[in-house]
Amino acid sequence: MRDVIVIKALQQINEQGLKFTTAGLAQKLGVSKRALYQHFNSKEDLLGAVFDSILNDLRQQISRIALDEHLDSVEKLKALMLASPKALGPLTEQVLNDVRRFMPNQWEKFEKYFEDKWEKIELVINQGVERGLFRPVNLTILQKIYMGTVEKLSDFNFLMQNNSTLRNAITETAEILIYGIMAPDCRDTHPSAQAL
Incomplete structure (x- = not known):
């Protein structure tokens, strides 16, 4: 029952934000509020369980991607950048x-996840540099670019104004960071690109 409550709570969170009520959740589940409190001490405890489930799912994905020997460095880097919750489903940008x-x-737990994820990204980039797939770059600056971009893209109003989702925006960011903005045919022939 606990898992069912967590899944339904995520749906309520995404529909109503953090202001959803446990009474409304109990009604959606067809149980009493008391039944909810047999599994969770408080609404905050329930929210913590939802967020912990999402973060555990993400950590498992990141570990699987990092250890996947069938992916090359470019594929791993892209997969790491695009990892999103699968087991319960994603949180909306507004909820984040x-x-x-x-x-x-x-939020500290989310930040810890982002730090752990970045460590894996750095490892993949360094492996890619060793194999000649990536050029050496300042990883501290790259981290600031990536994390700052993700933070800015998470702005609900920005996404609404640009008719986008966070997933689409991060996909575009990953493409730009990995491949740049220069057309593939021009990279090998343009004199400025050769100087980089």
Whole structure:
């Protein structure tokens, strides 16, 4: 029952934000509020379980990608950058913003996940440099570019104004970071590209 509650709670969170009520959740589940509190001590405890489930799913994906010997460095890098929750489903951009603003203890867990993910990204980049797939770059600057971009792209209003989703925006970011903006045919022939 606990897993069912967590899944339904995520749906409520994505539909109503963090302001959803446990009474409304209990009604959707067809159980009493008391039944919810047999599994969770409070709404905050329930939210923590939802976010922990999402982060555990993401950590497992990141580990699988990093250890996958069938992927080359470019494929691994792209997969790491695009990892998103699969088991429960993703959080909306608005909810992520609300977690950042109103639940700092939970947001710290997300930040720890981002740090762990970046360590794996750096490892893949370094392997790619050793194999000649990537040119050496300042990884501290690249991290700032990537993390800063993801943070800015997570802005719900920006995504709505540009008729985009966070997944689409991060996919585009990954493409730009991995392949740049120069057309593939021009990279080998343009004098400026050869100087880089």
